[in-house]
Every structure is written in C-alpha cells, then in structure tokens.
Amino acid sequence: MGAPLRIAIAGLGTVGVGTVQLLQEHAEAIAVRCRRPVEVTAVSARDRHRNRGCDVSMATWYDDPVVMAREAEADVVLELIGGSDGVARATVEAALSAGRAVVTANKALLAEHGTDLARAAEAAGVPLAYEAAVAGGIPIVKALREGLAGNRARRVYGILNGTCNYILTTMEETGREFHDVLEEAQHLGYAEADPSFDVDGIDTGHKLTLLTSIAFGRPVDFGAVFMEGIRHVTAMDIQQADELGYRIKLLGVAEETEHGILQRVHPCMVPKQGPIASVDGVFNAVVTEGDYVGRAKLEGRGAGAGPTASAVVADIMDVAAGRTAPTFGVPVDRLETGPAASIDTHVGAYYVRLMVLDRPGVFADIATALRDTQVSMESILQRGHNPGEVVQVVMTFHPTVEAAATRAIDRIAHIDAVVEPPCMIRIEDL
Amino acid sequence: MGAPLRIAIAGLGTVGVGTVQLLQEHAEAIAVRCRRPVEVTAVSARDRHRNRGCDVSMATWYDDPVVMAREAEADVVLELIGGSDGVARATVEAALSAGRAVVTANKALLAEHGTDLARAAEAAGVPLAYEAAVAGGIPIVKALREGLAGNRARRVYGILNGTCNYILTTMEETGREFHDVLEEAQHLGYAEADPSFDVDGIDTGHKLTLLTSIAFGRPVDFGAVFMEGIRHVTAMDIQQADELGYRIKLLGVAEETEHGILQRVHPCMVPKQGPIASVDGVFNAVVTEGDYVGRAKLEGRGAGAGPTASAVVADIMDVAAGRTAPTFGVPVDRLETGPAASIDTHVGAYYVRLMVLDRPGVFADIATALRDTQVSMESILQRGHNPGEVVQVVMTFHPTVEAAATRAIDRIAHIDAVVEPPCMIRIEDL
Numbered sequence: 113m114g115a116p117l118r119i120a121i122a123g124l125g126t127v128g129v130g131t132v133q134l135l136q137e138h139a140e141a142i143a144v145r146c147r148r149p150v151e152v153t154a155v156s157a158r159d160r161h162r163n164r165g166c167d168v169s170m171a172t173w174y175d176d177p178v179v180m181a182r183e184a185e186a187d188v189v190l191e192l193i194g195g196s197d198g199v200a201r202a203t204v205e206a207a208l209s210a211g212r213a214v215v216t217a218n219k220a221l222l223a224e225h226g227t228d229l230a231r232a233a234e235a236a237g238v239p240l241a242y243e244a245a246v247a248g249g250i251p252i253v254k255a256l257r258e259g260l261a262g263n264r265a266r267r268v269y270g271i272l273n274g275t276c277n278y279i280l281t282t283m284e285e286t287g288r289e290f291h292d293v294l295e296e297a298q299h300l301g302y303a304e305a306d307p308s309f310d311v312d313g314i315d316t317g318h319k320l321t322l323l324t325s326i327a328f329g330r331p332v333d334f335g336a337v338f339m340e341g342i343r344h345v346t347a348m349d350i351q352q353a354d355e356l357g358y359r360i361k362l363l364g365v366a367e368e369t370e371h372g373i374l375q376r377v378h379p380c381m382v383p384k385q386g387p388i389a390s391v392d393g394v395f396n397a398v399v400t401e402g403d404y405v406g407r408a409k410l411e412g413r414g415a416g417a418g419p420t421a422s423a424v425v426a427d428i429m430d431v432a433a434g435r436t437a438p439t440f441g442v443p444v445d446r447l448e449t450g451p452a453a454s455i456d457t458h459v460g461a462y463y464v465r466l467m468v469l470d471r472p473g474v475f476a477d478i479a480t481a482l483r484d485t486q487v488s489m490e491s492i493l494q495r496g497h498n499p500g501e502v503v504q505v506v507m508t509f510h511p512t513v514e515a516a517a518t519r520a521i522d523r524i525a526h527i528d529a530v531v532e533p534p535c536m537i538r539i540e541d542l
Numbered sequence: 543m544g545a546p547l548r549i550a551i552a553g554l555g556t557v558g559v560g561t562v563q564l565l566q567e568h569a570e571a572i573a574v575r576c577r578r579p580v581e582v583t584a585v586s587a588r589d590r591h592r593n594r595g596c597d598v599s600m601a602t603w604y605d606d607p608v609v610m611a612r613e614a615e616a617d618v619v620l621e622l623i624g625g626s627d628g629v630a631r632a633t634v635e636a637a638l639s640a641g642r643a644v645v646t647a648n649k650a651l652l653a654e655h656g657t658d659l660a661r662a663a664e665a666a667g668v669p670l671a672y673e674a675a676v677a678g679g680i681p682i683v684k685a686l687r688e689g690l691a692g693n694r695a696r697r698v699y700g701i702l703n704g705t706c707n708y709i710l711t712t713m714e715e716t717g718r719e720f721h722d723v724l725e726e727a728q729h730l731g732y733a734e735a736d737p738s739f740d741v742d743g744i745d746t747g748h749k750l751t752l753l754t755s756i757a758f759g760r761p762v763d764f765g766a767v768f769m770e771g772i773r774h775v776t777a778m779d780i781q782q783a784d785e786l787g788y789r790i791k792l793l794g795v796a797e798e799t800e801h802g803i804l805q806r807v808h809p810c811m812v813p814k815q816g817p818i819a820s821v822d823g824v825f826n827a828v829v830t831e832g833d834y835v836g837r838a839k840l841e842g843r844g845a846g847a848g849p850t851a852s853a854v855v856a857d858i859m860d861v862a863a864g865r866t867a868p869t870f871g872v873p874v875d876r877l878e879t880g881p882a883a884s885i886d887t888h889v890g891a892y893y894v895r896l897m898v899l900d901r902p903g904v905f906a907d908i909a910t911a912l913r914d915t916q917v918s919m920e921s922i923l924q925r926g927h928n929p930g931e932v933v934q935v936v937m938t939f940h941p942t943v944e945a946a947a948t949r950a951i952d953r954i955a956h957i958d959a960v961v962e963p964p965c966m967i968r969i970e971d972l
Binding site: 130134138141142144145147243249250251254255258259260261262263264329387390402403404405406407408409410411412413418419421422423425426428429430433434435436437438441442443446 | 673679681684694833836839848853858859864867872
C-alpha cells in the first residue's frame with residue numbers, strides 16, 4: 113500500500129458532499145484499486161457551520177479556498193466552486209502554481225480558460241482532470257482522450273444538458289408549452305432560478321467546447337460556438353416533428369468541414385430511430401464518429417450528486433494510480449489552431465413554421481422568395497383553412513447551405529401576410 | 543519525444559492487418575498523443591508470403607510467435623492469434639515471462655486463464671491489456687476499470703455478440719427462421735462455418751466473464767456462466783414478443799444476488815422502450831449499473847477490423863503513455879472469491895410456447911401443473927382453434943424463481959397433449 117493521496121476540496125455543495133460520501137463509503141475498495149488510500153485533508157466552503165450531512169471533521173478547514181490551494185497539505189485540489197472566473201479560477205491557478213494536481217467539474221472555467229490552464233498544468237507537471245465537467249457520470253472525456261485515441265474524429269455530438277432535455281421530453285409527453293414546463297422544472301429544482309445558462313444553450317456550448325478540443329486536438333474556442341437555445345420551440349413544433357418522424361433535441365455538434373471545425377448548439381429535429389432520439393429526461397448522451405471505430409455512443413446521467421461524484425472520484429483514482437494524459441489529449445504546444453467554420457456554411461435540411469394571414473397569394477409569395485434565394489422546398493402544409501384569420505404554415509427545405517436558408521427565411525419574414533417572425537429548426541440525420 | 547515503443551505482432555489476420563494500417567496511417571498523431579512513436583518491429587503469422595494489403599517489411603519476421611514473444615526486440619507483444627490454449631496461450635505466457643507487456647483481443651484465452659495470466663503480468667510488472675476482447679471498439683474495459691471505478695457495481699449486462707444480434711434482428715425484420723438466416727450470415731461472412739461459439743452463447747459467455755471480473759473484482763470464472771444460445775428461438779417467438787411489447791436479444795448478464803454473483807447468457811425478451819432493445823444488427827452495447835453513477839450505457843460496433851484495431855491501438859497507446867491498471871481492476875491477490883449463484887436462483891418472468899393437440903382438458907392439465915409447482919400464470923393464449931390438430935399455446939408466468947418455473951415447464955412437458963418440448967424464454971425488465 114502506497115502513501116495516501118491527500119485531497120483538498122474547494123466547495124461543499126451537492127457535488128462536494130457527494131464526493132466526500134463516495135470517498136468515505138468506498139474507501140477500502142478505492143484504496144485496493146489505487147494501491148493507496150485517498151484521504152480528504154482540507155476543505156473550504158462558504159459557511160463553516162452549515163450541517164451538510166457529511167463528516168469533514170478530519171480535514172483542516174480553510175475560509176479561503178485560494179489559500180487552501182496554495183498551502184494545504186494536499187496532493188490534489190478539487191475545485192467544485194463553479195463559474196468561469198473569480199474564486200474558482202484563482203483556486204485552480206493557485207493549485208497548479210503550487211504543483212498540485214487539479215480535479216474540477218467546472219465546464220465554464222475550462223471552456224473559457226482551458227488552454228491556459230492546461231499550459232499551467234503542463235508547466236507544473238501535474239494533471240488537470242475534468243471528467244465531471246462534461247455529461248456528468250458518463251466517462252466521455254476518458255473515452256475520447258484514451259479509449260478512442262487511435263481514431264481521427266469526424267464528428268462528436270450529443271445531448272449535454274439534462275435541464276433542456278427534461279423540458280423538451282416533458283413538453284412532448286404533455287403537450288404543454290415551454291414556459292409552463294420551465295416553471296415547473298424550476299419548482300422541482302431541475303432548473304435554476306436564472307435558467308439562461310441551460311435553456312439558451314450556453315452550458316451545452318461550454319461542454320461542447322471541451323469535447324471539440326479533445327476530439328480534434330484543438331485549443332478550446334468557446335467564442336467560435338454558435339449557440340441557439342430552446343425558448344422558441346413550441347408544443348406545435350414538437351407535434352409537427354412527430355408527424356414528420358422526428359423528435360426535437362437540443363444538441364451540441366462539433367464536426368470537421370471543408371471550412372474548418374464547426375461547433376454549433378441548437379435544437380434539432382432528429383429521426384426517431386436514430387441513436388440520439390431515444391435519450392429522454394435528465395439523461396445525457398454523446399455520439400462520436402471515428403474513422404476506425406465508426407459510431408460509438410455513451411449514455412448516462414448528466415448531472416446530480418451521485419453521477420458527478422462518480423466522475424470526480426474516477427479522476428482522483430487516476431491521479432492516485434499515476435494514470436495521466438495531457439489535458440486535451442495532446443500537449444498544449446501540439447494543439448492545432450485552424451479555422452473555425454461559421455454556421456452560415458452548415459449544410460442541412462430545415463423546418464420552418466410561419467404564422468400567416470389566410471388569404472390568396474401567400475403561397476405564391478413564399479414560392480417566389482424561395483426561387484429568388486435558390487432554396488428548394490421539400491414540403492409545405494397549411495394547418496386549417498380560415499380566410500382572413502391567422503393560420504399556421506409548416507415548410508421543410510431540402511438540404512441547403514444555411515446562408516441561403518437564412519436569406520430565404522428573411523425574405524419570407526418580410527411577406528405582408530406573415531404576421532410573426534418565422535420559427536426555424538434544423539433537421540439533422542443524427 | 544521519448545524512445546519508440548516497439549511492437550511485436552503475433553497474427554496477421556483481419557485485426558492484425560487493421561492494426562498495422564491504423565498505426566501507419568495515424569503514426570504522427572499517435573506519437574504526439576503518446577509523446578513517443580509506436581513502431582512495429584516484429585511480426586509472426588502462418589504464411590510469410592501471403593499478400594495482406596499492408597506493409598510489414600520493416601519488421602523482423604518470425605515463423606514461431608512464441609520465439610518472437612521471447613526474443614524479439616519489442617516492448618509489447620500483440621497476441622491476435624485467438625483460441626483459449628495452444629500457440630496463443632504459449633505466446634502470451636512467453637511474452638509475460640520475458641517481461642514484455644501484452645495486448646490481446648483474445649476473450650477465450652482470458653476467460654479460461656485470465657487470473658493466472660494476470661498474476662504472471664503482475665509478477666513481471668507489465669500490463670496485460672484486452673480492450674478489444676470485449677465488445678470490439680467500445681471502450682468498456684477502460685470505462686469499468688477506470689472511468690466508473692468509484693462505483694460499487696450492481697449489475698452489468700449487454701449485447702456482446704454481433705453475429706447473434708444480426709441473426710435476431712434479421713429474423714425480426716424478415717420473419718424468416720433461424721437456420722435460414724444463419725446460412726445467409728455464413729455466406730455473407732457474418733457467421734463462422736462452425737457457428738457454435740456464437741449462436742450457442744459461448745462467445746458472449748467469454749466476454750461476460752471478463753466484464754464480471756472487472757465490475758465485481760472477482761477472479762474470472764467462466765465455468766460458472768449459465769449459457770443458452772439462440773437456436774431454439776423461432777420467428778413465432780419473435781412475433782409473440784412483439785405483440786407483448788418486447789424484442790428478443792441474446793444478453794449476457796452479471797449481477798450480485800443474495801446467493802452470490804450470477805452470470806448468465808440466454809435470449810431475453812426486453813421491453814421495446816428499454817435501454818437495450820434498440821441495439822440492432824452488428825452493434826454491441828453494455829449497460830452498467832453502479833451505486834453512484836446509476837445506469838450508464840456504451841454502444842458501438844462489436845467486431846470488424848476497424849473497431850477492433852481501434853481498441854487494440856488504444857491499449858498500445860496506454861502502454862506507450864505509461865497508463866496502467868491491474869488486469870481486472872484490483873491486484874490479483876485482492877480479487878474476491880465468493881459464491882457463484884446458480885441459474886436456479888434467478889427470479890424473473892417467463893414466456894413459454896407449447897405445441898399442443900387441440901382437445902378439451904388441456905388447459906386444465908396446464909393449470910394443475912402450475913398449481914402443483916406454485917407458479918403463477920400471467921396470461922395464456924391459444925393461437926387458432928383446430929380440434930384434433932396441433933396448435934400453438936403461448937403463456938407468460940409472473941416473476942418466480944427459476945427452479946419453480948423449470949419444474950412447472952417440466953410438468954407441462956409431460957402432459958400427453960403437449961407434443962413438443964416447450965420453448966422457454968426469460969422476460970427481463972432490462
């Protein structure tokens with residue numbers, strides 16, 4: 113049995129407490145697997161006197177996590193504070209400067225500053241591990257960085273935000289509208305009071321950025337991610353999707369294109385029989401397409417104390433056992449900077465829903481707009497017939513480049529009889 | 543850049559050639575990720591002069607792989623010969639004795655001799671890696687051994703044989719019978735001339751044994767696996783399953799029960815909406831249930847040159863980067879020997895199909911048999927009505943212990959009017 117691996121934990125929220133519980137409950141099994149015990153020697157959180165339901169009395173308390181990261185008797189600093197800057201960032205930087213390994217669940221921090229932090233970890237010769245930052249308990253970071261490392265990635269995509277997936281699944285099951293379901297999710301604790309990070313696709317974008325870096329060996333480039341959330345998806349869109357053979361999911365997709373790496377987050381209509389449509393509720397899934405392995409999918413719980421603690425502890429066990437890899441799979445100076453493709457270059461099919469005054473000539477106006485913008489319509493369907501009233505018109509476009517689809521939709525939006533901004537959802541063969 | 547990792551390859555069949563191609567095509571990326579190049583320095587195969595479509599002229603040729611394993615200038619010996627004994631085993635033993643790391647795709651060898659080989663690897667202080675032995679390109683060995691290592695496993699199960707899954711999927715899609723589809727699969731090269739390893743569940747059993755060892759920290763115990771293949775599954779059973787809301791899959795299941803670890807391989811009726819029913823054709827999937835992570839599923843191609851080479855190369859890259867773990871997750875002397883549960887202790891629901899002479903009194907005889915054996919029937923259905931002729935009767939039992947179900951079926955088989963041995967398929971909520 114080797115010397116204990118000493119852990120300093122910054123942040124004792126749900127995940128921190130779950131991690132302490134896992135480390136204590138399975139202490140013996142972990143020691144056997146790592147050939148050394150893992151001990152929590154220091155902790156830091158906001159309120160020292162709060163009862164958290166876990167015993168950290170054996171650990172030295174620090175009011176300031178940055179001081180702890182610098183001074184504690186610890187081999188690993190666990191950053192579970194969250195946020196892309198401020199104290200979380202300072203804690204990680206202090207730990208790396210002090211030559212301590214870092215394990216974090218902080219996707220925002222890594223999406224914004226991952227390349228710099230990876231460089232600092234390399235300079236210090238310590239690992240910077242973040243399995244818990246992407247897709248909760250699913251070991252996707254390890255799978256991409258090690259288990260599938262022999263492949264050249266073509267594409268990686270997934271359902272990376274359980275809150276959005278829960279909302280979309282519930283909208284589908286109940287026929288209710290977005291705001292109604294969001295409110296309920298907030299009451300149930302599945303969504304934050306400020307839901308923007310989740311429902312506007314930012315959280316998915318953070319996670320996608322990390323997957324992109326590992327899969328393609330690129331520096332993290334969160335600024336290049338196209339992001340569109342799910343606020344505009346209606347119960348009617350979900351029903352229409354169903355009739356067309358699709359389900360609507362918020363996906364993060366990163367793919368190599370002739371214009372560079374395209375990173376995009378948006379609602380997608382995906383075929384019901386495809387690999388991603390069946391992933392429901394709070395589950396996450398990541399699909400990766402490699403040149404030798406073909407398509408592989410990993411699915412599991414994307415959030416929650418247990419799954420996240422599972423991922424955090426796996427990282428700790430890797431550090432304990434001396435299993436390390438460069439933060440994004442290759443050394444920082446070998447990450448390849450290349451062009452980032454714009455969403456305008458995306459080629460795909462489109463679903464467009466319009467609210468239209470039911471009067472003669474509207475279809476002709478739409479047809480003219482499509483002809484002028486060189487977009488080919490696959491289908492058009494008017495729901496109901498009510499002369500003089502507003503009715504719903506649903507169209508699908510054959511695969512076309514997004515720049516053209518956007519021009520077409522913009523032209524259509526300016527037709528007099530179109531009374532609301534059109535709703536567009538991309539159709540993907542994923 | 544570190545010193546090259548030198549590889550000696552024993553066996554240049556499909557997987558060997560695929561591995562050489564991958565190592566050559568992605569040589570630079572692999573060197574960057576491992577911080578050292580990987581070089582094939584020695585090869586051994588049956589026929590030196592066969593054109594294999596890959597260039598191994600830079601490697602030293604050995605007619606005898608055992609001599610190569612002992613003498614070649616290599617850090618790693620790749621065993622891709624196959625078979626649980628004979629030259630494959632001798633090659634691996636020679637490599638470990640000579641202090642060389644071993645990477646193998648040989649499930650039969652490890653299922654039969656895994657604990658001894660793990661001990662030899664430990665004594666030599668070298669890794670024995672076998673990601674390719676289970677579920678092809680899916681990195682499930684790494685996921686269980688490292689990515690989910692903090693969990694206590696409750697159950698692990700999966701579709702582990704692409705040949706059987708292809709046959710069952712094709713039977714379902716076409717309504718054709720087993721032997722017909724098997725013959726076609728043999729013509730297409732999806733099934734061996736001697737299909738027994740696949741269709742009788744032996745290959746699934748081999749793979750399950752390895753998953754069991756990793757998930758539960760047990761010595762490999764292939765002898766304890768209950769195995770039943772898919773030869774007795776008929777098109778009618780598949781249609782009945784469909785009507786009952788199930789699909790039929792050959793599963794390997796390992797679970798902790800009050801009687802010990804139960805390892806079983808047999809066709810299962812699984813709910814269409816469950817995590818495993820949608821895995822079609824040559825795809826494999828493994829579901830693991832851990833106490834913290836909950837349910838996680840990994841899905842991908844279970845065989846073929848590309849996916850298998852992907853797994854082999856991942857193992858090689860781990861060796862190159864110095865990432866190692868004990869063969870079955872814990873050191874051999876910490877593997878826990880415990881009782882193996884018998885299939886008789888399994889508790890589940892059952893589907894039973896009978897061929898019965900259509901005459902009065904048969905249902906009464908069946909009911910008596912069930913009463914006497916204390917088995918509770920959920921449903922019974924006679925297909926067609928043809929007095930004096932043979933008709934089909936389909937029953938389902940409520941969950942019961944297998945010993946009782948077996949007694950009931952045995953009693954029913956002895957009823958005069960039952961003219962063929964009953965066909966039983968277990969119903970699982972997986």
